[in-house]
Amino acid sequence: MSADTTHILAPQGPYPPGPEMLNAPVDPQWSRESGARLRAVWAQPRGLRYWSAVNNSEVGQWYAMLCFGFMLAAGVLALLMRVQLAVPGNDFLSADRFNQFFTMHGSAMMFLFAVPMFEAIAILLLPAFLGARDMPFPRLSAYGFWCFAIGGTFVFGSVFFGAAPDSGWFMYPPLATQSEGIGADIWLLGLSFIEVSSIAAAVELIVGVLKCRPPGMRINLMPLYAWYVLVVGAMILFAFPPLIAGDFLFELERSFDWPFFDPERGGDPMLWQHLFWIFGHPEVYIIFLPSIAIAAMIVPTAAGRPIVGYSWIVLSAVAVGFLSFGLWVHHMFTTGLPAISLGFFSAASEAVVIPTGVQLFAFLATLMAGRVRMSVPMLYIAGALAIFTCGGLTGIMVALVPFDRQVHDTYFIVAHLHYTLFGGMVFPVMAGVIYFYPFIRKKMMSPRLGKWAFWLVFTGFNLCFLPMHLTGLQGMPRRVYTYPDLDALNWGWLNMLSTAGAFVMAAGFAVFLWDVIRPKGRDAAAPRNPWGGGTLEWTHDVPEDPGWGVRSIPYITSRYPLWQQEGLLERMDAGGCYLGDAPEGLRETLITTVLDARPILVQRVTGPTWITLAAAGFTGGLFILPVFKLYWPALACGAGAMAAILWWLWRDTARPPEAARKPVGLGLSLPLYATGPASVGWWGMFITMLGDMTAFASLVFGFFFYWTAGDDFPLPGAGHGQPVLCGLAAACYGGGWAAMRLARGWNRGGRVGRARLARAAAPVLALAGALAMAGAVWLPGLDPASHVYPAMLWAFAVWTVVHSVPGLVMPLYCLAGSLRGKLTPAHDADLWNCTLYWHFLLITALVSAAVLGPIPRLM
Amino acid sequence: MTGPADRLRPDEEEKTIAEESSSLWLLVVSPTVWAVHFAASYAITSLACVKFPDLLGVGGLQWIIGALTGLALAAILATALRSWRQWDFLEDYDHIHHRPRSEDRHEFLGHAAFLLSVVSFIGTVYVALPVWLTGTC
Known part of the structure; x- marks a missing residue:
């Protein structure tokens, strides 16, 4: 069966391109005509049909804005809780509402903001870092986004009806299995639904990094952001499925009384804790790594030099990815596991500090070795490093079992986790928003407002959370809706301080929000490369985005092409690199090999469609209707979702092309069809099923x-x-x-x-x-x-x-x-x-x- | 920015393709050994301390996990050695690997795999420590 192993035709023509080819002039008339054709192919739908777009730039922006919205909403819940806790014996919120609020605050910040924000930013930026036109499966991104939008609105909306989950964001049984009402079901089914979009994004991003790099961008030249995305994508595949399996068992218990977590019938609540934290701890790093990846892009630009210790940062990303799976029991130190078992997790929790520290030192070394131009994004990164280091130090403390036993379930933990999440995620993401704003919106954010927002958030944050270390050490437990006014406790003034800090922080976020959304029609257009960055995203088009990603896909020979490859930008703009034309009127991007990025295939990617929205709607029915015990309509929706997905695959994917190969520029001809491991679809299936296997495991x-x-x-x-x-x-x-x-x-x-x-x-x-x-x-x-x-x-x-x-x-x-x-x-x-x-x-x-x-x- | 050695040795440019396809996997060998050692230690401890508390005792557990740790460390050392050779640092003192050549990619993967072996080694030793330091389940 020798024919069995041929997955793709060989390319024809010269590769790599020689200097004489890269320096040959591009015919200006051809450049204009091909540019117009390409523009027409990638034009975004207008009017109502705008919402049928699947392009990564559109989907990424919707995704990011929605995450930002959920973050603000969950932040408002936190403010309300701070009002309740400002003084002892307060009755601003009832106990029940307080329970719903802290559950929703944690759940929304994690599932509706932090993780999807990574997916949003990666979908938005990754193709730009790689000089690709789009992600390999644009409709999958759109489907994931609509799943997220429907599921997120459903889960968060429950808070307005007083029906929200109220058992804490980790839903421990038996409290959660026996909780009245539909809150726990909303959590289980709604968030399982959202996990679908996370896994979709992971598939998309892994294939994107491995197969959609520009020709010549070998694995040792890829932007560090891509390394982080690769690691995080793999982590999602191994971290989210255990939670899906847990949700599956949990919902079977709630719906059909199968006693997985009921000790009276042989079940064990500890299994849920294990499954939840096998997900929950890697998740912290799933949030942290892509945010620190933003720092890895901003720091070299600010320092004006390549990153110091590229290999060391790759080491730290991969090592953190592995070690983070050996930490989950440190959330369970007080559950009575054998002391030796606790020791394993304590040891691994200390070991993960090594790679985490390595990357921070690499950033500092880069800044020391370069000539730093202080910019507003760099200000946020500096703040992030300071706050994250504090959170890391308390992390070393709570990784020790005896110390953790003292502060477990107190406000010390609240302080610790917020220090790590603000330093490790919120500040770097804010830096990223400011840094990449000119890339996304073609305008600059205001440096003045940016500095105001920074100092308000930074001051407010420390005012709010620093005192919580003390309240925690003085014994104030988490999740209490009020506390007595006792002189011996002395919690009142610390809580008042935290509340005041929370409002200062909120003022900072309001300034930031205003700066993001304020109309900027009168502002001058941003320069094309305002910060002087060296990576490919700054080849974007100004003053408007034609949706094509890059005018033509470059041949890359360095880590910072804009600094190190002379004449590259001009040649890309003239359409003189790869795929500078679209004579067939189809959307296309290049597929290259995993290690050395040799071009092997022209991938036809899909365009605007409503079918992804329909598929997401039906999928939503499949997950949401069982909350209300509507099992048959849910099954009908499942059938509808399957029909919609089949329709979408049938019409637009893996169609035999009109020719075997096509010329892609610089003398090279590439095949139009691939099968098996040479195709991106096979990788998509393989990666999806790897996640499925993890759930089964x-x-x-x-x-x-x-x-x-x-x-x-x-x-x-x-x-x-x-x-x-x-x-x-x-x-x-x-x-x-x-x-x-x-x-x-x-x-x-x-x-x-x-x-x-x-x-x-x-x-x-x-x-x-x-x-x-x-x-x-x-x-x-x-x-x-x-x-x-x-x-x-x-x-x-x-x-x-x-x-x-x-x-x-x-x-x-x-x-x-x-x-x-x-x-x-x-x-x-x-x-x-x-x-x-x-x-x-x-x-x-x-x-x-x-x-x-x-x-x-x-x- | 110039690396320590910008001169190109023709023989190095021609490392074999077969070697390359394995080198991406080389990256994850040592961390995987750490993970397997970690999971095995955890599982064996659960069995010895919870399921069959009278069978092994802590002494037996210490010997089993000690032997496992020895095996794991040997595997990590072997990986470290192989990746050190691939990195070939003492040949040209290159630790940046930023040029668009097969050799740089080859050495970069060796370098990263070597560093990962170092971290995995430390991680494995860390995980073994509690078994020796904690006298009881």
Whole structure:
């Protein structure tokens, strides 16, 4: 099957381009005409249709503004809480409302501001750093944004109806499992929905960094921001799925009374704490790293020299990415785990300080080695470093178990986490907004207002949170809605100070907000490269953005092309680099190899559409309607979402191109179609399924967790999965996988009829496998509400059956493609991607069958 | 900005492609060893302290995790050695790797993998310490 391994045609023509090619003059008339064609292709829809845009610059801006809005709203909740706590015995807020407010403040700041803000900024900026026209999957970004907008509005909106979750942002059972009302369901389902957009963004960003760099931008030349995005994308894939698995179990308990976290029926609330913090601690670094990445772009510009210690910063980003997964139990030091276990996490918490410190020292070294021009963004970065260092120092303190036992659940922790988040995220992001504002809006923000905002926020922040270290050490617990007026406590004046500080800080944010949104029609247009930066985003077009990213995609030979590659900007502007024309009237970007960024493919990317909005709306129904126990309408919405996504894929992706190759400029011709690992779609599927596998692994972890922690798991006498049906299920899924795998080879070898037959068999086998899997837990009469053991078996069966649905639809999609000429022996990307899905489905099914049948019998 | 060695050695420009595809993975070998060692230590401790408290005892646990730590550190050292060779620092004293050549990319990945091995080594030693310092579960 040698043909099987050819995924893409070879490029034709010279590469890399020689100096004589890069210096050859560009015909001015061609430059004008091709520029006009390109402008027409990338023109944004106007009027109402503006909202059908999928371009990264539009979607990124909507995303960022919405996150900013949620941040302000969650900030208002914090102000209201500060008013309540200003004096002892206050009755400004009721206890119930206070509970809702602190829960929503934390949840919104994390899920609706910090994480999506990273995604927003990355979607907005990453293509510019890479000189790409757009992200590889623009519609996926748009879909993710609309999911976020719907889910975020739903979750936050609940606060206005007094129906918001009130059990704290980490939703600990049994408080949260037994909480009345729909608040906890809103949290679980609404935020699971939003996690979809995070994973979508992770897929988009990882593929973007690895495959969409400009020709020549080898991995040792890529902007540090891209390194950070790569690491954070990978972290999202391993951090968010455990929470999704936890949400899955939690919602099964709330909706159907399956007792995963109920100790009376063998469950264990600690499993939720584990799953939540396996997500929750890496999440802190998911927030921190991309923000510090902004600093890594601003610092060299301010210092006027390349970063010192590029390799060291890469080291610290990757090392933090790993070590941050070994910290989660430091949120659980007081839960009674074995002392040695606590020691592991304490040790890892201290170890993560090393790479974190390395990058800060690299920034300082860059500033010392360069000639610093103090700018407003640099002021914010300086403030960030100071505040983050304070937060880091208290972090070293609370990483020690004995100290943590003293301050656990006190205001000391509130102070610590706000110092790390403001220093590690809020200030760098504010710096980024000011620094990149001229890139995004083509105007400058006011330096005067910027300095006012900085000093107000900086002063207010310290006034608000510094005293909390003291209130905490004096024993004031977190999350109390009021406290008594006792001389012995002496908390009153410290709390009043914090409240005053909070309002000073709020005034600073108001100034900042005004500066962002104030009309700037009369302001002079910003210069093209106002800060004198050296990276590719400053090749953007002024005074208006044609939406194309870059006029033509450059050939890169340095880390700071605008400083180190003479004549580059002029050549890019003339259209004399790659893809300077769009004669077919299609949106395109370049795909390059992972290590050395050799150009290999012209990727056609999708344009404006309403279908992403429809898909997001239906997906929203799937997640939101179960809150109100409307399960059948929710399933209908699920079907609608699937139909919308199929429609979008069918019409506009992986269509056989009109020619095998096309000239892309500088004498090079590149293929227009790729399949398997050479295509971006395959990587998208692979990365998505890696995240899915992590969620599944979390379920397996849960299974063994119950076994380790409890004495009645597996429950003696409860029965296990029906062995014959478990075996049958495994055989059916194995058969389905084999059919898909054979279909791929047969199709490629030209035996189309046989391939179609195999593709018709796969869905039948998927259905049979799902039925056998369901029968394996149903026939023995395992009652999932009686004990956690049968509930866990049911959870595995449900998980596998749900995953069989795409496994059933995908072969049919490929079959239809084959019948309608979308999928041919030479154009089989869909088939590769669907077969890849089936690999993962097979793993899921085999592990589930083993967990249902043989494994418990051995335990 | 000029690196310590801007002269190009022709033989270095021709490192093999096969070597390269593995070098991106080289980056994550040592941290992965740390992660596996960490997860294994945690799992074994849970089993020894919670599930089967009478089976091993802390003494047995110390020996098992000690042996695991030895293995992990050996693997990290081997990775460090391989990446040190790839970095080849003493050849040209280059630690910046900013030129558009295969050699720079090659050495950069070796350099970063070496630094990651150092951090992973320290992290692994840190994780092993509690087992020796804490006498009881």
